[in-house]
Amino acid sequence: MTLESTAPSGAETSFSVEAVRAQFPALQQKVAGHPLAYLDSAASSQKPECVIERMADFYRHDYANVHRGVHELSQRATKLYEGARDTVKDFIGAAHREEVIFTRGTTESLNLVAQTLGRQRLGEGDKVLITEMEHHSNIVPWQQICAATGAQLEVAPIDDRGQLLLEEFERRLDRHTRIVAISHVSNALGTINPIGDLIQRARRCGAFIVVDGAQAVPHLAVDVRELDCDFYAFSSHKMYGPGSIGVLYGKQELLEDLPPWQGGGDMIRSVRFSGTEYAPLPYKFEAGTPNIVAAAGLAAAIEFLQELGLESVAAAEDRLLEYGEGLLSAIPEVRLIGTAECKAAVLSFIVEGVHPHDLGTILDQDGIAVRAGHHCAQPLMERFGVPATLRASLGVYNTTEELDRLAASLEKAVELFR
Amino acid sequence: MSDLRELYQEVILDHYKRPRNFGALEEPCSTAQGYNPLCGDQVKVSLLSKDGTIEDVRFEGVGCAITTASASMMTEAVKGRPVNEAEALFESFHKVLIGEAELGDADLGKLEALTGVREYPVRIKCATLPWHALRAAIEGEEEQVTTE
Numbered sequence: 001m002t003l004e005s006t007a008p009s010g011a012e013t014s015f016s017v018e019a020v021r022a023q024f025p026a027l028q029q030k031v032a033g034h035p036l037a038y039l040d041s042a043a044s045s046q047k048p049e050c051v052i053e054r055m056a057d058f059y060r061h062d063y064a065n066v067h068r069g070v071h072e073l074s075q076r077a078t079k080l081y082e083g084a085r086d087t088v089k090d091f092i093g094a095a096h097r098e099e100v101i102f103t104r105g106t107t108e109s110l111n112l113v114a115q116t117l118g119r120q121r122l123g124e125g126d127k128v129l130i131t132e133m134e135h136h137s138n139i140v141p142w143q144q145i146c147a148a149t150g151a152q153l154e155v156a157p158i159d160d161r162g163q164l165l166l167e168e169f170e171r172r173l174d175r176h177t178r179i180v181a182i183s184h185v186s187n188a189l190g191t192i193n194p195i196g197d198l199i200q201r202a203r204r205c206g207a208f209i210v211v212d213g214a215q216a217v218p219h220l221a222v223d224v225r226e227l228d229c230d231f232y233a234f235s236s237h238k239m240y241g242p243g244s245i246g247v248l249y250g251k252q253e254l255l256e257d258l259p260p261w262q263g264g265g266d267m268i269r270s271v272r273f274s275g276t277e278y279a280p281l282p283y284k285f286e287a288g289t290p291n292i293v294a295a296a297g298l299a300a301a302i303e304f305l306q307e308l309g310l311e312s313v314a315a316a317e318d319r320l321l322e323y324g325e326g327l328l329s330a331i332p333e334v335r336l337i338g339t340a341e342c343k344a345a346v347l348s349f350i351v352e353g354v355h356p357h358d359l360g361t362i363l364d365q366d367g368i369a370v371r372a373g374h375h376c377a378q379p380l381m382e383r384f385g386v387p388a389t390l391r392a393s394l395g396v397y398n399t400t401e402e403l404d405r406l407a408a409s410l411e412k413a414v415e416l417f418r
Numbered sequence: 419m420s421d422l423r424e425l426y427q428e429v430i431l432d433h434y435k436r437p438r439n440f441g442a443l444e445e446p447c448s449t450a451q452g453y454n455p456l457c458g459d460q461v462k463v464s465l466l467s468k469d470g471t472i473e474d475v476r477f478e479g480v481g482c483a484i485t486t487a488s489a490s491m492m493t494e495a496v497k498g499r500p501v502n503e504a505e506a507l508f509e510s511f512h513k514v515l516i517g518e519a520e521l522g523d524a525d526l527g528k529l530e531a532l533t534g535v536r537e538y539p540v541r542i543k544c545a546t547l548p549w550h551a552l553r554a555a556i557e558g559e560e561e562q563v564t565t566e
Contacts (some may be wrong), residue, residue, distance in 0.1 A: 355483055355486075356457070356482075357457045357482035357544065358426070358482045358484070361422075361540075362422060365422055372457065374458050378458070381458070387458045387460075387480050388458050416423075416426060416431075417431060417483070
């Protein structure tokens with residue numbers, strides 16, 4: 001897997017999309033009398049049977065709290081929960097299992113870093129650098145910690161295709177830049193950032209590097225050691241796993257050095273009124289009973305993706321993207337927002353004369369699920385001068401027929417509003 | 419398609435493409451902003467009322483067809499009417515949209531064209547957004563009102 005990602009074009013897809021679809025119960029239904037075309041995976045993906053079953057089995061047979069019982073079920077639950085941590089570690093290429101912290105999702109992971117690293121390292125005159133294409137979850141936590149510490153938030157701009165302007169990014173990096181927080185893949189545009197290159201540039205000025213990988217992990221093979229990022233955050237629910245669980249990867253020596261974030265059970269070694277000794281990694285950052293069963297579900301989702309092979313996934317989605325872009329470009333009223341050279345399978349667009357919200361309703365009547373809105377990236381919408389876009393985001397189960405239906409439905413909407 | 423025609427009737431598309439009373443009043447007695455955080459739509463209503471009657475009302479902003487048409491039709495429906503009648507009209511309109519009143523029990527006039535939105539629960543807020551803004555303007559609320 002190269003740093004800048006996407007599999008070589010023309011790479012063989014080793015899985016049959018029909019066989020993949022058959023594994024997703026939710027995709028077997030009709031909506032408004034049409035087979036459901038689910039084109040909203042960037043918001044949240046559907047779940048395969050293996051994930052649902054793994055979790056149901058866990059609840060049926062093995063459920064108990066983790067890390068504290070001598071009884072059989074607690075031992076089984078602990079084994080499954082900690083086994084999931086090992087699966088995640090191998091999946092992202094982390095060096096140690098202690099570097100994998102379970103959180104509620106990307107948002108919580110980013111808040112954890114902002115509140116611990118930010119509080120520890122930021123002060124007056126320091127800078128945090130983000131980009132114009134960030135999701136609100138990689139903007140607001142930094143605004144909050146900057147306000148609390150007196151640091152400045154800087155924003156690196158993008159070009160009209162939705163690509164980061166490298167020289168502008170570079171120009172904002174100096175010895176005052178303490179933290180660089182960037183998305184690997186843009187949720188609203190699909191842009192794949194040249195993350196390896198950005199990390200190397202940020203590294204040269206000594207900044208800590210935090211990567212929002214929520215939209216990357218379901219589509220590309222990610223190797224955190226190869227990237228050499230300090231922190232990498234992602235969610236399970238966008239990668240075919242259950243909701244309310246995610247991961248924060250951090251380099252061990254950095255995590256060791258950070259103060260804990262939330263206090264409570266599980267994150268302590270011993271508690272006395274005179275003082276508390278914290279638990280070692282990763283538990284120092286996992287206060288309270290975790291989402292035990294969801295961790296096992298995430299492990300099942302990872303195994304599902306590994307079975308398909310992320311190279312094959314990227315190749316299949318690339319072909320779908322190309323096909324979809326061809327179809328949409330052929331409709332004169334459609335303007336694609338986000339046409340980066342290197343892109344994940346996201347089609348963000350507006351249609352002249354038809355508001356995205358109306359389009360969303362019209363497509364829904366044809367059984368097509370898309371997202372209409374600002375995609376939690378309001379500054380980005382402002383950058384492109386639109387209040388909202390329509391976003392069709394693709395996953396392993398999508399087909400060219402579904403994209404044909406999307407295009408036909410859009411043409412119908414244009415006709416209706418003409 | 420027939421269902422969609424029910425929602426997007428000609429009269430709605432007409433108000434969407436050619437909104438009436440669009441813009442701001444030069445000397446309003448009050449203005450209010452309505453915001454739908456779900457889709458980012460914004461409607462600003464400026465109001466001129468005298469002796470309990472709405473003498474003039476205009477709106478501006480960006481919105482979907484339902485929001486824009488509803489705003490446009492609202493201005494036509496309330497202009498020249500007593501404030502309390504305008505408020506009562508919103509009340510009846512709202513009740514029909516959320517299914518608390520039958521269409522036949524309310525005299526909605528031209529606003530009837532908008533009631534197709536009943537079949538699309540997530541879109542009801544689009545139709546009521548301009549009315550929330552109008553009510554805020556009537557009550558002299560300065561803070562932005564939202565549909566949430």
